[in-house]
Amino acid sequence: MAKCEQCIIKQFNSLKSLTKSELMRISSCKTSKIIKKGTVIFEEGDVLNGVYCVKDGICKLSKLSENGKDQIVKMVVKGQLLGQRSLISDASSNLQATALNDMEVCFIPKTEIIADLQKNPKFSFDVLKEMANDLKEADDVIVNMAQKSVRQRLAETLMYIHDSFGVNPDGTLSVLLSREDYASIVGTATESAIRVLSQFKKEGLISTIGKFIKIEDFNGLKRVE
Amino acid sequence: MAKCEQCIIKQFNSLKSLTKSELMRISSCKTSKIIKKGTVIFEEGDVLNGVYCVKDGICKLSKLSENGKDQIVKMVVKGQLLGQRSLISDASSNLQATALNDMEVCFIPKTEIIADLQKNPKFSFDVLKEMANDLKEADDVIVNMAQKSVRQRLAETLMYIHDSFGVNPDGTLSVLLSREDYASIVGTATESAIRVLSQFKKEGLISTIGKFIKIEDFNGLKRVE
DNA sequence: AATAAAACATGACAGATATCATATTTTAAA
DNA sequence: TTTAAAATATGATATCTGTCATGTTTTATT
Numbered sequence: 001m002a003k004c005e006q007c008i009i010k011q012f013n014s015l016k017s018l019t020k021s022e023l024m025r026i027s028s029c030k031t032s033k034i035i036k037k038g039t040v041i042f043e044e045g046d047v048l049n050g051v052y053c054v055k056d057g058i059c060k061l062s063k064l065s066e067n068g069k070d071q072i073v074k075m076v077v078k079g080q081l082l083g084q085r086s087l088i089s090d091a092s093s094n095l096q097a098t099a100l101n102d103m104e105v106c107f108i109p110k111t112e113i114i115a116d117l118q119k120n121p122k123f124s125f126d127v128l129k130e131m132a133n134d135l136k137e138a139d140d141v142i143v144n145m146a147q148k149s150v151r152q153r154l155a156e157t158l159m160y161i162h163d164s165f166g167v168n169p170d171g172t173l174s175v176l177l178s179r180e181d182y183a184s185i186v187g188t189a190t191e192s193a194i195r196v197l198s199q200f201k202k203e204g205l206i207s208t209i210g211k212f213i214k215i216e217d218f219n220g221l222k223r224v225e
Numbered sequence: 226m227a228k229c230e231q232c233i234i235k236q237f238n239s240l241k242s243l244t245k246s247e248l249m250r251i252s253s254c255k256t257s258k259i260i261k262k263g264t265v266i267f268e269e270g271d272v273l274n275g276v277y278c279v280k281d282g283i284c285k286l287s288k289l290s291e292n293g294k295d296q297i298v299k300m301v302v303k304g305q306l307l308g309q310r311s312l313i314s315d316a317s318s319n320l321q322a323t324a325l326n327d328m329e330v331c332f333i334p335k336t337e338i339i340a341d342l343q344k345n346p347k348f349s350f351d352v353l354k355e356m357a358n359d360l361k362e363a364d365d366v367i368v369n370m371a372q373k374s375v376r377q378r379l380a381e382t383l384m385y386i387h388d389s390f391g392v393n394p395d396g397t398l399s400v401l402l403s404r405e406d407y408a409s410i411v412g413t414a415t416e417s418a419i420r421v422l423s424q425f426k427k428e429g430l431i432s433t434i435g436k437f438i439k440i441e442d443f444n445g446l447k448r449v450e
Numbered sequence: 451a452a453t454a455a456a457a458c459a460t461g462a463c464a465g466a467t468a469t470c471a472t473a474t475t476t477t478a479a480a
Numbered sequence: 481t482t483t484a485a486a487a488t489a490t491g492a493t494a495t496c497t498g499t500c501a502t503g504t505t506t507t508a509t510t
Binding site for chain 1: 288290291292294296298310313314319320342343344346349350352353354356357358359360361363364365366367368369370371372373411412
């Protein structure tokens with residue numbers, strides 16, 4: 001089994017601030033898991049007793065609205081930690097995590113890492129930084145949701161995915177989402193998301209290769225109103 | 226000048242986790258300020274070199290959208306800290322803070338408190354907790370913005386203000402906001418906010434005493450669709 | 451390969467909300 | 481007090497978006 005100390009993934013998240021001995025201890029009690037596309041990793045209300053370090057794949061964090069629709073709040077990709085809040089609070093999760101493609105994750109029990117959060121100030125400061133950044137991003141999402149049209153939000157979502165999660169060799173977005181997922185990110189009806197994406201295609205802003213989306217006119221997307 | 230060690234306000238925020246000596250040091254370099262209603266405390270892009278401990282009053286944290294409208298992201302009241310993120314990151318503020326009524330605050334320079342964040346794990350864990358909670362609240366706001374009607378959002382805003390910030394002796398909401406502010410919280414046009422509030426009044430869900438709003442039918446507001 | 455199921459697509463229509471216009475009322479300033 | 485400015489209010493209208501209906505295409509399963 002791979003060792004945390006040598007794992008490249010840890011460079012991308014706050015685990016990098018742990019000392020070698022801390023990493024070794026964690027390594028010895030972590031569990032590697034393969035999670036199949038579509039699997040619910042944890043649900044709203046679940047009490048998490050640890051964090052997941054995402055080695056590969058991507059998942060969505062969503063919350064069920066009272067109207068029965070799912071709202072995607074954030075996406076977590078390779079390199080990031082999933083379920084950070086469980087380290088800080090004993091409260092149950094307010095979000096559901098679902099794998100968007102096949103994932104490889106390491107689960108680190110809370111009991112093993114919580115002490116490091118208390119003792120290693122570099123580590124806790126790092127977690128603090130990530131959380132502050134999440135909060136900043138959440139503020140932006142709030143403003144977008146409140147002030148922009150579905151068309152604008154969808155355009156921005158495409159650009160966000162492009163910039164944050166990268167593209168395949170052929171230029172298509174590496175993250176493959178259903179129209180329903182797009183609707184669920186943007187906070188609109190699935191039909192509306194489909195309509196807008198069709199429109200973008202007609203306007204030459206995007207193209208599709210199979211199920212993949214390729215941004216053809218980045219500046220055009222920026223100018224969408 | 227009042228001393229931090231004896232200040233009751235600190236009980237309500239993470240400063241309570243500082244030791245007596247830490248508090249005494251901070252106390253000696255803090256600055257008390259009176260901020261008049263309407264004053265912009267800091268703007269988007271400003272680099273904050275400290276945090277404000279709110280001793281009295283309330284302010285709004287807002288962000289300017291590209292369409293020129295302000296979106297209120299959060300409100301900060303007596304007891305809370307303002308500008309926490311400046312302690313964690315050197316980046317400029319992504320939000321603007323504006324006093325909604327006359328405020329009394331203490332400004333604590335970053336230089337004085339940053340060391341405590343690194344050395345006192347209880348304190349940093351406490352800041353972490355507050356930030357985790359802010360993040361959770363932000364998630365809820367995102368879902369509400371994305372999935373609920375203006376009517377529902379406004380009803381929830383009224384209940385939120387009632388529950389979080391309390392009422393005056395006559396039962397009216399203690400926080401006095403303009404219709405424009407309500408619109409800016411809910412993310413709608415000022416006219417729409419006015420219309421919905423008028424409607425709530427007609428329906429007997431709320432009443433007004435002068436400029437103050439009183440919730441008359443809490444369950445009715447809950448049931449708003 | 452045949453079939454069922456899921457995902458995608460598009461039209462028609464209704465309802466919600468923004469915008470613009472115009473009063474009215476309240477607050478602030480001279 | 482008078483006047484100007486800001487906040488509140490309401491109507492008319494256009495636009496955006498959701499919902500329902502229906503059809504097509506793609507994917508999965510037997």
